Amino acid sequence: MWNAARFAASGLSRSTRRLSTAIPGPCIVHKRGADILHDPWFKQEQDTGFPITERDRLGLRGLLPPRVISFEQQYARFMESYRSLEKNTMGQPAGVVALAKWRILNRLHDRNETLYYRALIDNIKDFAPIIYTPTVGLVCQNYSGLFRRPRGMYFSAKDKGEMMSMIYNWPAQQVDMIVITDGSRILGLGDLGVQGIGIPIGKLDMYVAAAGINPQRILPVMLDVGTNNQKLLEDRLYLGLRQPRLEGEEYIAIVDEFMEAVHTRWPKAIVQFEDFQMKWAFETLQRYRKKFCTFNDDIQGTAGVALAGLLGTVRAQGRPLADFAKQKIVVVGAGSAGLGVLSMAVQAVARMAGNSEAAAHNPFFLLDKDGLVTKERKNFDPMAVPFARDPGEIEGLREGASLLEVVKKIKPHVLLGLSGVGGVFNEEVLKAMRESDSTKPAIFAMSNPTMNAECTAEDAFKHAGEHIIFGSGSPFDNVDLGNGKVGHVNQANNMYLFPGIGLGALLSGARLISDGMLQAASECLASYMTDEDIRKGVLFPSIDSIRDITAQVGAAVVRAAVAEELAEGHCEVGPKELLHMSKEETVEYVTRSMWYPIYSPLVHEK
Ligand SMILES: NC(=O)C1=CN([C@@H]2O[C@H](COP(=O)(O)OP(=O)(O)OC[C@H]3O[C@@H](n4cnc5c(N)ncnc54)[C@H](O)[C@@H]3O)[C@@H](O)[C@H]2O)C=CC1
Ligand SMILES: CC(=O)C(=O)O
Numbered sequence: 373m374w375n376a377a378r379f380a381a382s383g384l385s386r387s388t389r390r391l392s393t394a395i396p397g398p399c400i401v402h403k404r405g406a407d408i409l410h411d412p413w414f415k416q417e418q419d420t421g422f423p424i425t426e427r428d429r430l431g432l433r434g435l436l437p438p439r440v441i442s443f444e445q446q447y448a449r450f451m452e453s454y455r456s457l458e459k460n461t462m463g464q465p466a467g468v469v470a471l472a473k474w475r476i477l478n479r480l481h482d483r484n485e486t487l488y489y490r491a492l493i494d495n496i497k498d499f500a501p502i503i504y505t506p507t508v509g510l511v512c513q514n515y516s517g518l519f520r521r522p523r524g525m526y527f528s529a530k531d532k533g534e535m536m537s538m539i540y541n542w543p544a545q546q547v548d549m550i551v552i553t554d555g556s557r558i559l560g561l562g563d564l565g566v567q568g569i570g571i572p573i574g575k576l577d578m579y580v581a582a583a584g585i586n587p588q589r590i591l592p593v594m595l596d597v598g599t600n601n602q603k604l605l606e607d608r609l610y611l612g613l614r615q616p617r618l619e620g621e622e623y624i625a626i627v628d629e630f631m632e633a634v635h636t637r638w639p640k641a642i643v644q645f646e647d648f649q650m651k652w653a654f655e656t657l658q659r660y661r662k663k664f665c666t667f668n669d670d671i672q673g674t675a676g677v678a679l680a681g682l683l684g685t686v687r688a689q690g691r692p693l694a695d696f697a698k699q700k701i702v703v704v705g706a707g708s709a710g711l712g713v714l715s716m717a718v719q720a721v722a723r724m725a726g727n728s729e730a731a732a733h734n735p736f737f738l739l740d741k742d743g744l745v746t747k748e749r750k751n752f753d754p755m756a757v758p759f760a761r762d763p764g765e766i767e768g769l770r771e772g773a774s775l776l777e778v779v780k781k782i783k784p785h786v787l788l789g790l791s792g793v794g795g796v797f798n799e800e801v802l803k804a805m806r807e808s809d810s811t812k813p814a815i816f817a818m819s820n821p822t823m824n825a826e827c828t829a830e831d832a833f834k835h836a837g838e839h840i841i842f843g844s845g846s847p848f849d850n851v852d853l854g855n856g857k858v859g860h861v862n863q864a865n866n867m868y869l870f871p872g873i874g875l876g877a878l879l880s881g882a883r884l885i886s887d888g889m890l891q892a893a894s895e896c897l898a899s900y901m902t903d904e905d906i907r908k909g910v911l912f913p914s915i916d917s918i919r920d921i922t923a924q925v926g927a928a929v930v931r932a933a934v935a936e937e938l939a940e941g942h943c944e945v946g947p948k949e950l951l952h953m954s955k956e957e958t959v960e961y962v963t964r965s966m967w968y969p970i971y972s973p974l975v976h977e978k
């Protein structure tokens with residue numbers, strides 16, 4: 373676990389810590405009195421925690437109750453109120469409880485960022501499901517009603533021509549990491565318009581918790597180009613533009629303008645695209661990935677995590693990795709996530725199989741809402757065409773065959789869902805997986821949030837058998853199989869990769885994020901678990917160790933950027949120093965660069 377002791381042991385000096393909070397200069401604040409207490413940019417500093425010397429010198433005496441409360445006491449006080457909220461809401465509907473928990477965390481975030489991030493890091497297993505999936509989905513659905521104060525930036529279709537000046541309204545000098553959405557495909561919940569801002573906020577919270585990105589250098593962005601969600605358009609509380617979504621040239625002109633503005637002010641900022649509907653997800657990725665340091669998390673982050681899961685499945689069967697090419701894998705969902713997974717997996721098969729016989733074998737079967745995708749399909753998205761099967765290739769499997777028919781006929785080793793449709797892996801489909809050709813078939817119900825998962829963990833183990841490997845995008849509890857046996861649930865979520873991809877790109881100073889860097893991230897995750905864990909069906913680490921896995925992934929990304937001569941260095945660490953770092957030294961560099969929440973002095977010590 374990453375904690376204060378670990379941070380102290382990492383050897384960061386006091387001044388480095390101060391620097392790492394990005395407060396300019398050593399006397400550190402120019403404001404005084406109530407301006408400090410009410411300035412949101414000092415909200416990461418202590419309220420009742422201001423020591424007497426700071427109260428004297430910053431004009432705070434009398435503005436706070438006299439007793440100085442230590443960070444540890446503030447932390448304990450918060451956790452106590454959180455635990456009593458848990459107790460007091462017991463038995464209430466799950467959604468009510470989840471939102472109450474989100475509210476208490478959000479209020480802490482507004483009040484005291486340092487304490488908020490410490491609480492998040494120390495309790496990541498409990499809090500990730502609140503600030504990230506699944507609760508973040510509920511928050512987005514109710515965002516206009518929950519709104520109390522803004523977080524992040526909003527660029528709308530009405531801001532055309534203004535973005536270059538607007539970007540300078542952001543008060544931080546430096547921004548390292550941006551997550552942007554247009555709200556058009558929020559998790560599996562569809563078009564939520566401006567309310568989708570919850571996703572960039574949640575993803576960037578994970579960046580701070582997992583990758584130690586400085587919270588003063590993050591920027592959640594909503595690109596509001598309208599919404600096609602009629603219910604929202606009719607909602608009098610809806611906070612976004614009340615117009616249908618921009619399309620075509622008009623749409624892309626807005627994104628272009630935003631990208632130019634961002635990179636004019638912060639040329640090295642990394643931009644992560646998140647939860648864009650498929651056509652714009654692929655279009656923006658192709659348009660910007662060679663020009664800016666950017667990636668699409670749903671296409672590329674998800675692909676890396678899924679590939680690690682697929683390789684883990686081969687290991688769990690006790691087979692050599694090269695046997696990956698011999699697996700039969702059914703992918704349900706031909707959207708940005710499903711196609712991203714297939715593209716990366718096909719490349720992995722080609723690499724592993726080389727010129728061997730296995731290379732001729734196409735292990736993938738793709739289904740969308742209209743069933744099995746074959747070359748007979750009309751009006752099909754060009755991105756999916758390479759993954760269409762030849763019609764009649766497998767006797768009895770026609771174009772548009774149902775999932776049940778495909779599973780019964782193919783007897784796949786892996787069933788992987790990225791459809792956004794809750795329950796499509798129904799009892800019949802799961803029971804059909806009992807006939808799988810694998811001794812340890814894998815079922816990945818990767819859609820989010822929980823109600824959109826293709827099946828629950830419990831149903832998977834109940835219907836498909838106790839020997840399966842199971843992964844889900846949102847967390848489920850492990851399943852009690854009786855007789856002391858446990859069905860292990862893996863959280864197959866891109867959260868295991870995107871923080872490391874972003875951090876590695878940042879610390880290498882990469883010009884762009886290449887396929888090689890993404891592949892390195894995925895391979896690092898795939899090899900993180902021991903054979904013993906993998907045999908037990910544990911493919912991914914516990915979220916408790918997310919900082920450790922992110923450090924490893926980040927280092928793998930840095931080293932790949934260096935190897936491809938894309939690394940230009942970061943701050944005082946130049947490309948030559950990066951080049952001469954060993955693997956261990958790179959991990960150490962990445963770990964040392966992570967921000968950790970502690971209070972920093974606001975005045976010079978005399
Ligand atoms: N676990 C993770 O890390 C990630 C999970 N996801 C989840 O994946 C889901 C899909 O995301 P995108 O691909 O971006 O969405 P998308 O909207 O681009 O694609 C959805 C695809 O599912 C297909 N589909 C719909 N109903 C179906 C049915 N009944 N049977 C089979 N296929 C069906 C559609 O035809 C479409 O091809 C979302 O729920 C999202 O939350 C996405 C990214 C990462
Ligand atoms: C996890 C994620 O990125 C999604 O569900 O869209």
Ligand SMILES: [Mg+2]
Nearest residue numbers: 646647669670
């Ligand atoms: Mg996403």
